[in-house]
Amino acid sequence: MTAAARPDAGVKLAGTAVFGTDLDVPGMLWAAFVPAPIAHGRIRSLDLRAARALPGVTVLGPDDLGRFFGPAERDQERSLFALGEVIYRNQPLAVVAAPSALEARAAVDAVKVEIDPLPIIADLETVFPDWPGSDADASPQVAAHVHARHGNVDDEFRGADRVVSETYRTASVHQVALEPHACVAEIRGDVWYVRTSTQSPFGVREDTASLLGIPESSIVVDGTWVGGGFGGKGSSFLEPYALILARATGRPVRFALGYREEFRLGRTTLPAVVRMETAVKDGRIRARRVRLLLDVGTSLPGRDFATGYSIGFLLGPYRTESFEVEGYAVRTNKPPFGPHRAPFAPQCAFVVESHLDHVAREMNLDGEEFRASHLWREGESTLLGQTIGPFGIAAAFERARATARAWRAEAAPGHGVGVGCGFWSTSTGAGGEVRLRLGPQRLVVLEGEREIGSGSVLAGLAAVASRVTGLPRDRVVIEYGNTAVAPYDSGVYGSRTLGALGRAIEEAAVALRRTVAERLGARGQAELSVERGEIYAEAGERRAALTLLLTPEEHDAGGLVADGRHYAPSRLIDDSRVLSGTFYPYTDFTGAAHVAEVVVDPETGAVRVVRYAAFHDAGTVVDAGAAQAQVEGGVAMGLGAALTEEAIWSDDGRLVNAGLLDYRIPTLGEIPPISVEFIEGFAGAGPFGAKGLGEPPIVPVPATVAIATRAACGAHVTELPLSAERVARALKLL
Amino acid sequence: MTPRPLRLNVNGTAEEIPDVPGPERLLDTLRWRLKLKGTKEGCRTGDCGACTVLVDGRSCLSCLTLAHEVDGSTVTTIEVGAEEVLVARVRAAFDTAGALQCGYCTPGFVMAVAGLLGERGTAAPREELLEGLGGNLCRCTGYAAIVRAVDLLRTEVP
Numbered sequence: 024m025t026a027a028a029r030p031d032a033g034v035k036l037a038g039t040a041v042f043g044t045d046l047d048v049p050g051m052l053w054a055a056f057v058p059a060p061i062a063h064g065r066i067r068s069l070d071l072r073a074a075r076a077l078p079g080v081t082v083l084g085p086d087d088l089g090r091f092f093g094p095a096e097r098d099q100e101r102s103l104f105a106l107g108e109v110i111y112r113n114q115p116l117a118v119v120a121a122p123s124a125l126e127a128r129a130a131v132d133a134v135k136v137e138i139d140p141l142p143i144i145a146d147l148e149t150v151f152p153d154w155p156g157s158d159a160d161a162s163p164q165v166a167a168h169v170h171a172r173h174g175n176v177d178d179e180f181r182g183a184d185r186v187v188s189e190t191y192r193t194a195s196v197h198q199v200a201l202e203p204h205a206c207v208a209e210i211r212g213d214v215w216y217v218r219t220s221t222q223s224p225f226g227v228r229e230d231t232a233s234l235l236g237i238p239e240s241s242i243v244v245d246g247t248w249v250g251g252g253f254g255g256k257g258s259s260f261l262e263p264y265a266l267i268l269a270r271a272t273g274r275p276v277r278f279a280l281g282y283r284e285e286f287r288l289g290r291t292t293l294p295a296v297v298r299m300e301t302a303v304k305d306g307r308i309r310a311r312r313v314r315l316l317l318d319v320g321t322s323l324p325g326r327d328f329a330t331g332y333s334i335g336f337l338l339g340p341y342r343t344e345s346f347e348v349e350g351y352a353v354r355t356n357k358p359p360f361g362p363h364r365a366p367f368a369p370q371c372a373f374v375v376e377s378h379l380d381h382v383a384r385e386m387n388l389d390g391e392e393f394r395a396s397h398l399w400r401e402g403e404s405t406l407l408g409q410t411i412g413p414f415g416i417a418a419a420f421e422r423a424r425a426t427a428r429a430w431r432a433e434a435a436p437g438h439g440v441g442v443g444c445g446f447w448s449t450s451t452g453a454g455g456e457v458r459l460r461l462g463p464q465r466l467v468v469l470e471g472e473r474e475i476g477s478g479s480v481l482a483g484l485a486a487v488a489s490r491v492t493g494l495p496r497d498r499v500v501i502e503y504g505n506t507a508v509a510p511y512d513s514g515v516y517g518s519r520t521l522g523a524l525g526r527a528i529e530e531a532a533v534a535l536r537r538t539v540a541e542r543l544g545a546r547g548q549a550e551l552s553v554e555r556g557e558i559y560a561e562a563g564e565r566r567a568a569l570t571l572l573l574t575p576e577e578h579d580a581g582g583l584v585a586d587g588r589h590y591a592p593s594r595l596i597d598d599s600r601v602l603s604g605t606f607y608p609y610t611d612f613t614g615a616a617h618v619a620e621v622v623v624d625p626e627t628g629a630v631r632v633v634r635y636a637a638f639h640d641a642g643t644v645v646d647a648g649a650a651q652a653q654v655e656g657g658v659a660m661g662l663g664a665a666l667t668e669e670a671i672w673s674d675d676g677r678l679v680n681a682g683l684l685d686y687r688i689p690t691l692g693e694i695p696p697i698s699v700e701f702i703e704g705f706a707g708a709g710p711f712g713a714k715g716l717g718e719p720p721i722v723p724v725p726a727t728v729a730i731a732t733r734a735a736c737g738a739h740v741t742e743l744p745l746s747a748e749r750v751a752r753a754l755k756l757l
Numbered sequence: 758m759t760p761r762p763l764r765l766n767v768n769g770t771a772e773e774i775p776d777v778p779g780p781e782r783l784l785d786t787l788r789w790r791l792k793l794k795g796t797k798e799g800c801r802t803g804d805c806g807a808c809t810v811l812v813d814g815r816s817c818l819s820c821l822t823l824a825h826e827v828d829g830s831t832v833t834t835i836e837v838g839a840e841e842v843l844v845a846r847v848r849a850a851f852d853t854a855g856a857l858q859c860g861y862c863t864p865g866f867v868m869a870v871a872g873l874l875g876e877r878g879t880a881a882p883r884e885e886l887l888e889g890l891g892g893n894l895c896r897c898t899g900y901a902a903i904v905r906a907v908d909l910l911r912t913e914v915p
């Protein structure tokens with residue numbers, strides 16, 4: 024199928040779309056970090072004098088924070104600069120602004136720092152060489168501990184026909200948005216103003232306010248076009264630094280990261296170890312024990328949502344009588360953990376799918392049949408006691424199996440075909456608001472999210488607005504506002520745009536159509552249509568051009584206004600199953616099953632994916648072109664995580680492969696043909712029953728590739744990524 | 758190296774730029790001196806292709822090219838108008854195929870495809886064309902729609 028032309032194609036193909044890196048304000052200065060040269064140590068001295076003596080250079084360090092900070096958070100992890108102690112390599116010690124990039128670099132080089140090294144914890148497995156004991160909670164290395172249980176786990180394990188235990192390891196992966204973080208800050212009177220490439224202007228405002236100890240109302244955040252986010256641009260990062268430099272110098276300040284810094288400082292998925300134990304009796308899973316050690320870098324205790332949230336994706340989507348799950352967030356000397364497209368869920372799916380396929384093989388059962396027969400269905404309950412909503416994963420799995428059978432029948436020798444599945448909770452997160460403005464010729468949707476590329480705003484929200492008003496798509500205009508004028512929205516993350524803002528648009532549209540009907544002297548909602556470029560309204564017996572129904576004030580304001588808001592209803596889990604820490608309910612149950620055909624080089628172990636098919640439950644598909652594009656892109660990103668992507672941290676806490684040459688994302692030639700099919704009929708919480716689709720496509724990919732690889736050559740690889748080396752090792756070629 | 762003047766023909770306009778330092782990259786000259794921000798800065802190390810422009814019709818990574826190396830050349834960037842027929846056709850194909858999402862790789866891809874087609878012709882074997890795009894990274898599209906755009910251009914062969 025051909026996708027519909029994207030509404031943003033024009034500016035992006037003309038080169039006129041302004042991204043964060045393109046921002047250019049007359050007289051602006053260029054900023055740079057002074058990075059910590061080691062990963063852990065006590066700062067003996069930080070001498071900024073030589074740098075400050077350079078012409079046109081301003082340097083701000085920890086001692087200057089008092090000039091800007093109110094009673095703000097000043098703990099180690101949240102502080103803008105290392106405070107007395109360095110806790111990860113390249114942690115900012117100070118920040119400089121200079122008339123050019125070159126002069127900024129020279130200023131950074133002129134800073135003299137002396138640091139007494141302290142022992143480094145680089146690898147989470149050195150913290151707990153064995154599983155954490157009962158005293159682990161007291162360890163300063165534990166940022167979070169979650170524990171839940173249900174049923175008679177020990178009895179089930181004792182009475183099982185077979186117990187299968189395995190350990191899996193997954194690598195750190197980076198978002199690799201092609202555009203590095205970039206912003207320009209200015210002080211305009213009393214207003215701290217920053218334009219930035221972000222997934223969440225309101226999130227940046229909130230974060231920056233808390234970091235600088237200034238009220239949110241004095242900060243205005245304006246978005247730009249975003250050159251990819253994938254979770255990496257969800258909260259403030261460079262903005263507070265650019266703002267304090269702008270404040271100190273009285274000049275606009277541009278702060279953009281180089282790509283190496285982007286890798287080194289990026290907050291992303293870090294390594295993990297998972298132990299899986301499964302008890303099987305009469306071909307059924309009776310009990311599971313799941314244990315997780317998740318590296319969270321220097322994330323602050325209590326601020327880590329990753330462990331309790333991510334572990335949820337190790338618990339499904341399969342039925343189990345009894346289970347016990349325990350996870351630890353382990354602190355190491357790395358930058359804090361941060362979200363990466365469906366944070367940690369692809370890794371969870373890899374572990375769950377590979378393990379259950381392995382369990383089936385151990386029992387001489389068919390791996391696909393074994394998994395299919397245990398899949399969650401709507402109306403059942405999750406292991407944490409939440410009722411499962413509309414969920415198309417089993418239907419997707421069946422479609423995937425049928426495709427796999429057909430591919431197997433025609434596969435060349437040495438090729439392997441595998442099916443993997445995965446799920447994600449979409450439409451999550453805090454709420455959103457929109458304002459609709461219906462004028463004589465067009466409908467404006469005013470909102471606070473920028474289109475980050477997925478199409479969820481410009482294609483998705485425009486499609487919703489068109490559908491709920493009956494106006495054609497070309498009459499709908501999406502208008503972004505900065506945080507001073509746009510209605511509040513928490514941002515583009517959690518596959519939530521369509522669910523939250525789509526529902527808010529629905530609500531506002533109903534209000535608009537009611538008001539228009541009233542003005543026609545009728546009840547209910549007016550029907551809107553377009554004739555010779557003018558919007559007409561019809562209700563009851565009457566029909567009129569909209570322009571005649573607006574007051575003079577409304578004409579001046581561009582139209583009739585209505586607001587809509589949507590806050591996702593909270594869901595519940597059964598707290599009696601939780602022994603420690605915080606677990607989270609799922610919002611929309613969004614599932615997918617994928618099929619991969621791979622061939623493995625018998626000498627090197629290199630895996631090549633030959634073709635790929637993706638079956639997705641996305642509820643009601645709102646924009647077919649954008650939906651297909653999301654799946655294609657998500658699968659490609661997942662293939663990177665499956666095969667080549669691995670951020671490698673050395674023993675001294677250094678990111679070894681901080682560049683696109685060594686950290687290998689897929690190139691054009693490495694992506695197989697991908698077919699995409701949607702399984703409809705499982706309604707989500709979004710408008711018309713839509714579910715979010717930004718994140719789910721990446722989730723099943725590493726699992727699917729791993730299962731296909733085992734089918735192709737017998738290699739059971741328990742680590743991600745499935746690099747040639749790891750496959751070769753599993754095949755005992757190395 | 759002392760700064761010296763640089764002459765370029767950029768998108769049909771003759772540019773005389775005084776005082777360009779010897780080590781300055783073509784990417785920076787275009788973006789910060791000529792304010793042509795359509796050409797994107799990604800890695801600055803030659804690994805992503807976002808900065809691809811045409812120099813005398815051939816595709817070139819502007820981040821790895823010193824401005825003075827191409828003194829006197831004709832440079833074509835994404836900002837070029839419809840008079841540059843091949844670029845216009847590539848743009849139209851990208852539009853029809855929906856071959857972009859965030860759009861950050863797009864200028865580089867468009868120029869790379871235009872350079873490739875200019876050099877090898879629209880009748881070149883598909884594999885050869887796709888291989889020629891291996892240096893341009895896209896994180897959003899999974900390349901699927903980009904490949905569809907290239908196919909549209911290939912089938913346009915008379």
Ligand code: FES
Nearest residue numbers: 800801803806820
């Ligand atoms: S910026 Fe030139 S190749 Fe990446």
Ligand code: FES
Nearest residue numbers: 858859895896897
């Ligand atoms: S469209 Fe985002 S990197 Fe290609």
